[in-house]
């Protein structure tokens with residue numbers, strides 16, 4: 001677990017779920033005791049998106065995963081103040097947590113503004129890789145979806161290469177958040193009029209192969225600043 005100096009020790013940590021520092025042999029149990037669909041925000045940061053989604057969709061469970069404990073503790077306080085009960089938070093690396101989750105248990109995964117690690121020698125630290133597409137495939141329910149977004153054009157191209165190379169996903173219409181659902185980073189880039197890039201992929205089922213090659217424009221990535229084209 002990432003070490004971090006936690007200045008404010010008054011957090012109540014109501015929604016933070018414990019996660020063992022060593023990998024659970026038999027996997028983990030989902031931290032919800034109802035059968036609602038589960039959506040996961042990987043690298044949820046300060047939680048603007050996660051909290052808005054949980055507020056708008058009480059019939060869906062939301063799990064935020066982040067390596068920053070302090071950020072999660074702040075989300076925890078806000079969730080408590082908002083009276084939400086469909087939110088849980090895990091302080092760990094998503095690359096460790098996802099393999100421990102029950103297979104085919106998540107309906108939607110969001111990865112918004114993952115750290116770009118721009119230097120070539122650091123590319124191996126990036127979250128999105130072919131290995132990650134495999135993990136996501138195992139975690140999603142049939143026809144489950146992953147939504148991605150970044151401000152970093154080169155990372156975006158690398159992401160597209162990964163998902164398009166995976167035979168297990170097909171591109172679908174990118175997720176376009178409402179104003180209320182914009183993440184903290186999205187607002188930051190918007191304020192500076194910087195472009196952001198979005199794409200979404202759906203887990204293929206053997207029977208939906210007929211969709212292959214539907215190639216409609218709405219299934220293509222979108223760039224929030226029209227200057228960057230598509």
Ligand SMILES: C[S@@+](CC[C@H](N)C(=O)[O-])C[C@H]1O[C@@H](n2cnc3c(N)ncnc32)[C@H](O)[C@@H]1O
Nearest residue numbers: 043044045066067068093094112113183184185
């Ligand atoms: C650039 S911030 C984006 C935060 C938020 N998604 C947004 O758009 O405002 C990236 C976040 O991902 C977290 N993070 C980076 N790598 C991670 C990983 N492998 N597992 C979980 N969280 C991660 C960081 O701690 C940070 O909070």
